[in-house]
Amino acid sequence: MIDKIAPSVEAALADVSDGSTILVGGFGGAGVPEELIDALIAQGARDLTIVNNNAGNGEVGVAALLKAGRVRKIVCSYPRTADSYVFDALYRAGKIELDLVPQGTLSERMRAAGAGIGAFYTPTGYGTDLGKGKETRMIDGKGHVLEYPIRGDVALVKAERGDRWGNLVYRKSARNFGPTMASAAKCTIAQVYETVELGALDPEHVVTPGIFVTRVVKVPRKKQAAQVREQAA
Amino acid sequence: MSYVKLTRDQIAARIARDIPEGAYVNLGIGMPTLVGNHLPKDREIILHSENGILGMGPAPAPGLEDLDLINAGKEPVTLLTGGAYFHHTDSFAMMRGGHLDIAVLGAFQVSVSGDLANWHTGGDAIPAVGGAMDLAVGAKSVWVMMEQLTKGGESKIVERCTYPLTGIAVVKRIYTDLAVIDVTPGGLVASRLVPGLACEELQRLSGVPLSPSAARAAA
Numbered sequence: 306m307i308d309k310i311a312p313s314v315e316a317a318l319a320d321v322s323d324g325s326t327i328l329v330g331g332f333g334g335a336g337v338p339e340e341l342i343d344a345l346i347a348q349g350a351r352d353l354t355i356v357n358n359n360a361g362n363g364e365v366g367v368a369a370l371l372k373a374g375r376v377r378k379i380v381c382s383y384p385r386t387a388d389s390y391v392f393d394a395l396y397r398a399g400k401i402e403l404d405l406v407p408q409g410t411l412s413e414r415m416r417a418a419g420a421g422i423g424a425f426y427t428p429t430g431y432g433t434d435l436g437k438g439k440e441t442r443m444i445d446g447k448g449h450v451l452e453y454p455i456r457g458d459v460a461l462v463k464a465e466r467g468d469r470w471g472n473l474v475y476r477k478s479a480r481n482f483g484p485t486m487a488s489a490a491k492c493t494i495a496q497v498y499e500t501v502e503l504g505a506l507d508p509e510h511v512v513t514p515g516i517f518v519t520r521v522v523k524v525p526r527k528k529q530a531a532q533v534r535e536q537a538a
Numbered sequence: 539m540s541y542v543k544l545t546r547d548q549i550a551a552r553i554a555r556d557i558p559e560g561a562y563v564n565l566g567i568g569m570p571t572l573v574g575n576h577l578p579k580d581r582e583i584i585l586h587s588e589n590g591i592l593g594m595g596p597a598p599a600p601g602l603e604d605l606d607l608i609n610a611g612k613e614p615v616t617l618l619t620g621g622a623y624f625h626h627t628d629s630f631a632m633m634r635g636g637h638l639d640i641a642v643l644g645a646f647q648v649s650v651s652g653d654l655a656n657w658h659t660g661g662d663a664i665p666a667v668g669g670a671m672d673l674a675v676g677a678k679s680v681w682v683m684m685e686q687l688t689k690g691g692e693s694k695i696v697e698r699c700t701y702p703l704t705g706i707a708v709v710k711r712i713y714t715d716l717a718v719i720d721v722t723p724g725g726l727v728a729s730r731l732v733p734g735l736a737c738e739e740l741q742r743l744s745g746v747p748l749s750p751s752a753a754r755a756a757a
Contacts, residue, residue, distance in 0.1 A: 332589045332626070333612030334605055385666040386612070396664060405665050408588065409630030409672035416627045428675040429634060432706040434658070435667060447675075448706070477623055478589050479606040484625040512625070 309471040309521050310500055314344035317494045317522040321350045321459055328415065328457035328486040329357040329367060333386075336479035337366045338463040338496045340524040345461070351375045356415070356455055358408060358482060360384035360392035371395060380455065382408035407435060410452055412485055418454035419488025419517070426451055457490030464513065467497040471515030472506050480512065487517040494519060498526045541734035543715040549683055551576040552730070553642060553713050557583055564588070564633065564673055566643040566656075567611040570683050573642055586638055588669040590629045593621025610669065633669060634676035641677035643670065645684045645709075647699045650746050652709040652721040654682065655701035667704075674705030686714040686743060693744045695719065695726070716740060719748065727751050 311317035318341065321327070327345070331337030346369060353376050360379050361368025368391040370376055379401060384392050395401040406414070407429045417425055426449035430436040440451040462483040464473040473495055475483055487493045495513075500523045544552070546569055554576035557563055564586045565573050574596065577583050585594040587609045594609060595616035603614035617623075632638060647655040654674050657667045674680055684694055695712065712719040717740055718730040728737055729751035737750040 333608055335589070335608050335612075336606070383666045383668040385664045393664060403665075405667060407667050407671040408626075408669040409634050409676075412626040412630050427634065429671045431675070433671060433703045435671065475623075477604065477606040477617075478587070478591055478608055480623055480625050481589050482626045485627045 308469045309515065309518060310469050311494075311520045311522045314340050314496065314522050314524065315347070317341070317520045318344045318348045320492075321345060321348055323350050324352045325350060325458040326354040326356065326456070328455075328460040328482075328490050329355055330460070330462040330481065330483045330486050331366070332358050332478070332481040334362065335477075336463050336475070336481045336483060338461045339366050341461040341463075341494060341496050341522070342366050342370055346370055346373050346375065352377050354378045354380065356380040356411070356457065356486075358382055358411070359386060360389055360403075362386055363388050364391060368392065371401065376401060378402040378404060380404040380406060380411070382406055382411050405435060411455070412482065414452055414455040415457075415482075415485045415489040417452075418456040419485065422454065424451055424453045455489065457486065458492065460486040460490035460493040462487050462493065462495050464495050464497045466499045466501055466506065467495055467518070467521040468501050468503050468506055468515070469521070470503060471495070471513075471518030471521055472511045473497070473513040473515075473518060473521075474506055474510060475512055484513045484517075487513045492519045493517055495521050496524045497521055498524065541716075541732045544732060545715075546572055547576070549713050549715055552718070553681065553683060554578065557581070557640060559583070561639040562586055562592070562632075562637065564638050564641045564677065566641065566670070566673065567668075568644045570642040570644055571609075571611060573683070586629075586632060587615070588626075588629055588633065588673075590624050590626060591615070591617065591621065592624075592632075593618040595621070630669070630672055633672045636676060636678060638673075638677040640679045640681060641673040642681045642683055643673060645682045645694065645712075646701045647694050647696050648682050648684075648709050648712055648721075649696055649699050650721075650726055652707045653699050654680065654704045654709050655699040656682075656704050658702045660702055670704050674708045679710045680705075680708050682709050682712045684712065684714060686716040686740075693746065695744050695746055697746055716743070720751075725749060
């Protein structure tokens with residue numbers, strides 16, 4: 306019997322190695338697998354490369370991981386936000402490496418990894434500082450740059466619901482990078498608020514099929530006003 | 539003759555009136571977000587948000603915020619009836635793949651040939667690009683919304699951008715607090731100048747060649 310449901314976030318993350326590349330879902334505060342990140346901090350892996358759209362907010366999630374000194378390099382599109390002071394200080398002190406990637410290229414490079422694509426040409430970034438040093442080609446009269454896949458050793462994603470085969474559904478804009486990251490890592494760990502019986506997820510509505518998911522772990526729901534109201538309705 | 543500059547809301551209203559029925563539109567973070575407040579009520583215009591939303595609606599009433607439903611600026615929004623959610627790679631396929639009719643973006647500088655600089659001021663600033671480069675190359679029309687001059691009085695329309703580029707020859711039209719300026723193969727064409735501002739004066743302020751539009755559109 307296939308059972309991808311892990312008993313705890315600690316068990317789900319037990320085998321993460323030092324030096325790993327970890328894809329972390331989330332855009333701003335939506336879709337951030339905070340419980341998995343907290344467990345990763347407790348687990349102690351260091352010298353990590355983190356791939357995330359942002360570079361952490363406040364002192365939770367990715368920012369907490371940065372603050373704990375576990376991250377060597379961050380690959381992201383938008384590190385500078387109103388409360389990204391943990392990253393800012395590390396960056397200014399030269400204690401973290403930044404690889405800035407246009408957001409669509411970041412996403413597509415992970416898609417390529419998951420899809421077995423060796424590299425691709427994109428018009429994004431052509432002629433800019435972020436395209437510098439890359440192979441270029443004119444295609445249909447438009448300049449393109451060659452981009453390579455980003456593969457993760459581990460992906461940490463947040464979904465709403467999952468089953469023991471690893472099928473996942475998400476909630477609203479918290480979906481963001483989740484499905485792409487799930488496909489792009491050797492080991493994908495999904496935190497969910499609900500685990501359901503096989504067959505409970507409508508097969509027409511499964512967003513991430515379980516083939517892309519290694520472990521599913523249930524975490525307690527943090528109630529937020531609108532969600533509570535929606536469930537009561 | 540004296541003239542009065544448009545407010546940011548007046549520029550936003552002007553842009554909103556120019557967006558046709560049925561258009562798929564991405565409003566960049568910052569000033570362009572204001573355009574959403576002025577969309578004509580009698581048109582169906584579908585707003586796209588890079589983090590996986592089509593049919594994005596306005597901010598929710600206080601107390602109804604849902605942290606799973608935010609826009610590119612990370613502020614709570616709503617979904618209109620008929621809207622959809624999708625993942626990031628699909629979202630950027632829409633942007634890069636030419637599916638959006640219009641992207642309205644802020645800018646530090648636009649060159650006479652439509653080069654856009656809007657992601658980085660260079661120097662010590664921590665660079666952040668987000669989806670700006672994808673929108674710049676991918677939307678069918680890129681419209682820029684910005685003030686004509688910097689706070690120091692320098693023209694933001696330039697012969698050649700000095701700030702790092704976002705995209706080359708991507709801007710089709712510039713909406714400023716003084717005029718609407720189209721980027722055409724024959725050069726910049728100004729129309730809808732604020733009352734009392736002559737094209738010669740606009741050109742003097744801009745420091746780049748501008749020709750008046752043959753057909754003066756109503757403001």
